[in-house]
Amino acid sequence: MKDKTSCQRQDDADRLRGLRDQFQLNDGEIYLDGNSLGVLPRATAARVQQTVAQEWGQGLIRSWNDAGWIDLPQRLGDKIARLVGAARGELVVADSTSVNLYKVMSAALGLVAADAPGRTRPGRTRILSERSNFPTDLYIAEGLARQHGMTLELLEPDEIPDQLDDRVAVLMLTHVNYRTGRMHDMAALTRAAHDVGALAVWDLAHSAGAVPVDLNGAGADFAVGCGYKYLNGGPGAPAFVWAHARHADRMHQPLSGWMGHAAPFQFTPDYQPAPGIDRYLCGTPALLSMTALECGIDSVLAAEPLGGMQALREKSIALTGLFIELVEERCAGHGLTLVSPRDPALRGSQVCFAREEGAYAIVQALIERGVIGDFRAPDVLRFGFTPLYTRYADVWEAVERLHQVLAEGLWREARFQRLAAVT
Amino acid sequence: MKDKTSCQRQDDADRLRGLRDQFQLNDGEIYLDGNSLGVLPRATAARVQQTVAQEWGQGLIRSWNDAGWIDLPQRLGDKIARLVGAARGELVVADSTSVNLYKVMSAALGLVAADAPGRTRPGRTRILSERSNFPTDLYIAEGLARQHGMTLELLEPDEIPDQLDDRVAVLMLTHVNYRTGRMHDMAALTRAAHDVGALAVWDLAHSAGAVPVDLNGAGADFAVGCGYKYLNGGPGAPAFVWAHARHADRMHQPLSGWMGHAAPFQFTPDYQPAPGIDRYLCGTPALLSMTALECGIDSVLAAEPLGGMQALREKSIALTGLFIELVEERCAGHGLTLVSPRDPALRGSQVCFAREEGAYAIVQALIERGVIGDFRAPDVLRFGFTPLYTRYADVWEAVERLHQVLAEGLWREARFQRLAAVT
16 A cells, blocks of 8 residues: 555656656646646746847847748647657648648548549548547547538547448547546557448547657647647647648648748748648747747657657556545545546546536635636546656655645535636 | 938927837838838737736646737728728638638628519629739639629729629729829728629728828728738737628628637537627637737827827828929939829829839839838839838938939849739
């Protein structure tokens, strides 16, 4: 049985423990919400200040060249590529996850319509996704389905394989579910989609920087992802978008902005998409947010000499496993039910428990006591574990405070606040 | 005839001269490129640092409520509304100009299709715009025209009134042309469009913060605009989007992200658009860029007690008029031809000259001598005049250096650099 000392010993033996020094963390606070908004890397403040005061303030318009602003979408893209099994030049940073999803879903539907004799669009009218996928993904897909005269069908995870047939155009899934932390088998589901002639689109919002991803290894078709969660890019950091090289030059997307043009500075009146993934750029990127994102990505890449995503994954499994074990042991009898998969192979880097009564108030009471998790309607307590900065002793302490809140009924007094948490 | 002393006297008498103190400007440099990237307000660095270090670093996820992040799109929108003749609650900050143009053009085409008995879409197959409109506007419109089975027709400004007929769905124009500085009569062209049952969509990229705009007064249908030019919001600052209140609740846009949902934090699986303009939000906004933008907008609003946009406009006309006068007088015989309208009523806040030979090299030579303008293909020297910080003496000095570059042929030695200037 674990105790606090054994957790501290685990920290002492942790080869990744030095990575924590990269971040500015509040004293005494245990932050288990890096799956919603990653923490601030120490390097970021100075870097953003440099961009504001020198690059913008002094360099002004010259910084598009001199400070390399114009290359940021690709430079950051190449860095993220290393975390998700993509090759150089295949991934760019642009816009938001929602906007990028619109691009790739549009492209995927266009490819399906254009492709495969005997499999023309009239026969492919189904878009499949998961019922508890993150809402924005469903909203974007719903709109495109209507526009294309197709139907969006929402399934439970286990129903997906049986529902794949030759009327499916696109299977669109979030790799790790935002609510349950359940992780899909990307390779197997992509293969199953391809077997029926459908395309596979993946949202990596809760995967990039959290679990190893191998987009090319899985043969996925398109992917999008988020910069402000496990990539520590800062609030509303720009998102990313990837397409498999086999689709290059055929993957039309409708947000045909000038940054995605083959020659953006020639100002020609007609649109000629850039080769490859660059055509997924649209307008001028939000530069200050981009430079902050680079520091965040670098904070994850700092793990590369220590084993990279594989080493982070091992620690993540150990942290989430420890949390489950401790909660079930120390908070037994307090009505918490594990929502996330018990099998670590099916679990992302978060753990969720449901509780019939008071889930929201319990999260508030924990926050008042310095344990930052979040609540997801209707009854879920959600805790994200970022191996870059979370210690085993933090897990112990978080469960200690959770137990106190439950055992002493402290949540009945928690202040209620308007809730505006972001995915 | 003007001389340097008379220009300095004009500065001394300028009621707006104190506004210049708001900005961090390079010593000895004359920045005539605020129409591409506005300068850095002094307030911005501290504000961004506050957002990074305190709001993000310490407040973390709580700042969505505690620091008011969640309300920024509307709060900034209401401020911009004061500059463009819109009402509170009608305008939000979101995404990029290109992405917003896609939203409003989609909405406009949807309204036209749904509207007006006897005027159904099969009869309305024309989208009109200006041949030398900024390319991204044309690219976005071109894609949507193709998608809707319509044609995008590009006209010279003077041809527009005659081309408006009952086959036109949308007239989409940039109010002030990025290349020539020519300004359309928004009220007259909107009325002419409405007279034939078409809708009018306006891009205010070179207008917001530069010239008085009265969207409601003109009865315009939709508008978008840019945060990083005359609004001084910083490189790639988020853009804005407006719709007339008469379209509220009928103006569907396809980028149905969760931030535009009627209840974004209820995480319901189906999309229910927010009332009014809030449905034009899509994904999570780039917060660091948003806070910088607020400082930029405030730097323009600081003119309100001194007469606001009307006072800025008067100074802008005086500055651009002075520049034209001095160039034509002092650089006569050096092959420069005025591209911008001579009539100030038709001119935005910029002045362009064409030169058959060496336009690009001349701009480079000027930049080397501390006068920052820009080049627009194939032969245009472009100079923007921001009355918030440009002095009459700066205009004198800029023409002095231009004359020197031309008279001494200095441009023949100018360093050539890769050009990546942003609109």
